[in-house]
Amino acid sequence: MKIKLAEKYGFCFGVKRAIKIAEENQNSATYGPLIHNSKEIARLDKDFKVGLVEDVKAFTSGDKAIVRTHGIEKEELAQLHNSNVDVVDATCPFVTKPQEIAQEMSEAGYDVVIFGDAVHPEIKGVKSYATYGANVVMNVSDLKNLHLKEKIALIAQTTRQVEDYMKIANYLIPRHKEVRVFNTICNATFENQEAVRKIATIADITIIIGGKNSSNTKQLFGIAKENCKDSYHIEDEKDLDYGWFQDKQFCAISAGASTPDWIIQNVVNSIEKEINS
Numbered sequence: 245m246k247i248k249l250a251e252k253y254g255f256c257f258g259v260k261r262a263i264k265i266a267e268e269n270q271n272s273a274t275y276g277p278l279i280h281n282s283k284e285i286a287r288l289d290k291d292f293k294v295g296l297v298e299d300v301k302a303f304t305s306g307d308k309a310i311v312r313t314h315g316i317e318k319e320e321l322a323q324l325h326n327s328n329v330d331v332v333d334a335t336c337p338f339v340t341k342p343q344e345i346a347q348e349m350s351e352a353g354y355d356v357v358i359f360g361d362a363v364h365p366e367i368k369g370v371k372s373y374a375t376y377g378a379n380v381v382m383n384v385s386d387l388k389n390l391h392l393k394e395k396i397a398l399i400a401q402t403t404r405q406v407e408d409y410m411k412i413a414n415y416l417i418p419r420h421k422e423v424r425v426f427n428t429i430c431n432a433t434f435e436n437q438e439a440v441r442k443i444a445t446i447a448d449i450t451i452i453i454g455g456k457n458s459s460n461t462k463q464l465f466g467i468a469k470e471n472c473k474d475s476y477h478i479e480d481e482k483d484l485d486y487g488w489f490q491d492k493q494f495c496a497i498s499a500g501a502s503t504p505d506w507i508i509q510n511v512v513n514s515i516e517k518e519i520n521s
């Protein structure tokens with residue numbers, strides 16, 4: 245069986261940057277998980293003494309808090325500053341951008357609509373910057389229940405698919421006087437998605453590696469499944485079932501934007517070892 249990695253996979257620019265920031269700030273703690281990968285978080289704790297704090301109130305004067313890749317809510321950031329916490333911002337610049345747009349457009353009188361997952365930390369953060377509030381929608385039917393103003397500013401979660409974003413925009417444009425559509429979808433996600441689409445079409449088994457709570461990994465898995473029925477989402481090599489590989493000729497592998505290379509390599513090595521034994 246041939247094993248091949250997608251042309252683009254794994255860590256994106258924002259995650260690489262956040263990990264570097266964490267490694268450079270030993271004896272600190274991130275507020276919320278830095279990235280959506282529990283194993284990488286455990287490594288940072290063990291090797292760099294970068295802990296994880298889930299409650300913003302647990303930080304006290306003199307502590308060092310690292311703001312995670314997906315950002316935090318505006319009020320929480322203010323709370324950290326007010327408590328004299330040393331704040332190190334590891335928010336990905338591609339997440340800071342929609343936060344700025346939300347604030348600017350809300351203050352300019354637009355109704356802010358965010359296409360994304362309302363419970364995702366990135367969206368909670370972006371929403372908090374809309375000074376006069378924002379509506380979060382997951383699909384067109386969510387929009388149908390809203391009473392929106394004539395002027396709309398549309399923002400997407402960085403990990404969303406362009407095709408789905410267009411459905412939201414296409415619904416809003418004929419119904420409102422002005423709709424400003426901001427392209428806040430991150431290229432890193434897009435590149436990983438295109439690469440998995442390409443390779444999954446020709447593979448007879450596709451393995452997607454990443455945290456079970458990672459939104460972009462789940463999307464990669466969805467694309468893989470559409471193009472290759474034998475697709476599996478695993479967190480690491482321990483989730484592999486070697487029965488999956490029976491009678492398969494070509495195994496494609498990809499990984500979410502917060503999956504470290506060492507986990508990907510462990511999976512590849514385990515599959516190779518098994519099929520060669």
Ligand code: SF4
Nearest residue numbers: 256258336338402430
């Ligand atoms: S996927 Fe994009 S937006 Fe998200 S952390 Fe990576 S580079 Fe930033």
